[in-house]
Amino acid sequence: MLCAVTFNRYGRLFYLDPGEFTPKVGQKVLVPTDDGPEVAECVWSAQWVSEETSGFPKMLGLADDGDIARDQQLRDRKAEAQVAAKKLIREHELPMKVVAVDHIDGASPQTTIYFTAPHRVDFRSLVRDLGATLKCRVELRQLSARDSARVQGGIGSCGRDLCCATFLTDFEPVTIRMAKDQDLPLNPLRISGACGRLMCCLKYEHPLYQDFQASAPAVGERVETDEGAGRVVAHSVPRDAVVVRLDADGSRKVCPKASVCGSRKLFAERYANSNPE
Numbered sequence: 001m002l003c004a005v006t007f008n009r010y011g012r013l014f015y016l017d018p019g020e021f022t023p024k025v026g027q028k029v030l031v032p033t034d035d036g037p038e039v040a041e042c043v044w045s046a047q048w049v050s051e052e053t054s055g056f057p058k059m060l061g062l063a064d065d066g067d068i069a070r071d072q073q074l075r076d077r078k079a080e081a082q083v084a085a086k087k088l089i090r091e092h093e094l095p096m097k098v099v100a101v102d103h104i105d106g107a108s109p110q111t112t113i114y115f116t117a118p119h120r121v122d123f124r125s126l127v128r129d130l131g132a133t134l135k136c137r138v139e140l141r142q143l144s145a146r147d148s149a150r151v152q153g154g155i156g157s158c159g160r161d162l163c164c165a166t167f168l169t170d171f172e173p174v175t176i177r178m179a180k181d182q183d184l185p186l187n188p189l190r191i192s193g194a195c196g197r198l199m200c201c202l203k204y205e206h207p208l209y210q211d212f213q214a215s216a217p218a219v220g221e222r223v224e225t226d227e228g229a230g231r232v233v234a235h236s237v238p239r240d241a242v243v244v245r246l247d248a249d250g251s252r253k254v255c256p257k258a259s260v261c262g263s264r265k266l267f268a269e270r271y272a273n274s275n276p277e
Helices: 065-092 124-134 145-152 176-181 206-215 263-274
Strands: 002-006 014-016 028-031 038-047 097-104 110-116 137-142 222-225 228-236 241-246 252-256
Touching: 014 028, 028 065, 038 065, 065 097, 065 110, 065 124, 097 145, 110 124, 110 145, 124 137, 176 206, 222 241, 228 252
Parallel strands: 110 137
Antiparallel strands: 002 014, 002 038, 028 038, 097 110, 222 228, 228 241, 241 252
């Protein structure tokens, strides 16, 4: 059994083993973290899955009124720290943008402020003023563009929640070559994500395009089809087909890749037929 929870509305999903509990969608639950139990909202009720679930963290239980009150107090503390940080950043005239705030209560409370900046920033005086204002230990961490998008979340050009804010755990290298191989427009506005970098989803289908191009006749290559000879003028990778302009009448025909005999294959067959063993 597995269920999914989130710490923030429309935030990243975390999967838990519900154990003996049966949380409903919208119900608050207790989740184990490195800093102790935290309150999260169930967005996917417990369901049976075929995969092994022993490696998933186990739910600690359902949150009661006391847990919810402590969670709200913690959220208020984060909001207070965010307001104070933005105010002091303006006063210090630093080129920083606050992205998120985390706070840990306890014997030695600590506030961590995540920010973005165009370059490295000397924020030592800012940390001192924040510590005096918030009356706790303060740590500032600079995030990259991709990490900033993951923390803030958002909607991609596909109309769905950002991959990095939902299920993507590791950022793998994405290159402009992937866009070229998929015959996508090289307009930065079309192939860039919310972070301003190349979209992570360019990598999802790239292996399919590589396999297709390795076995399909190239654009411009002469081929034989069921309706006669012609020349390849385009590829249709999702359909595993090529578009051929026939020599007979100049019409275009979409042919399955497996049914097209390219010039290289034709040459090999003719050579084999002319040199029988």
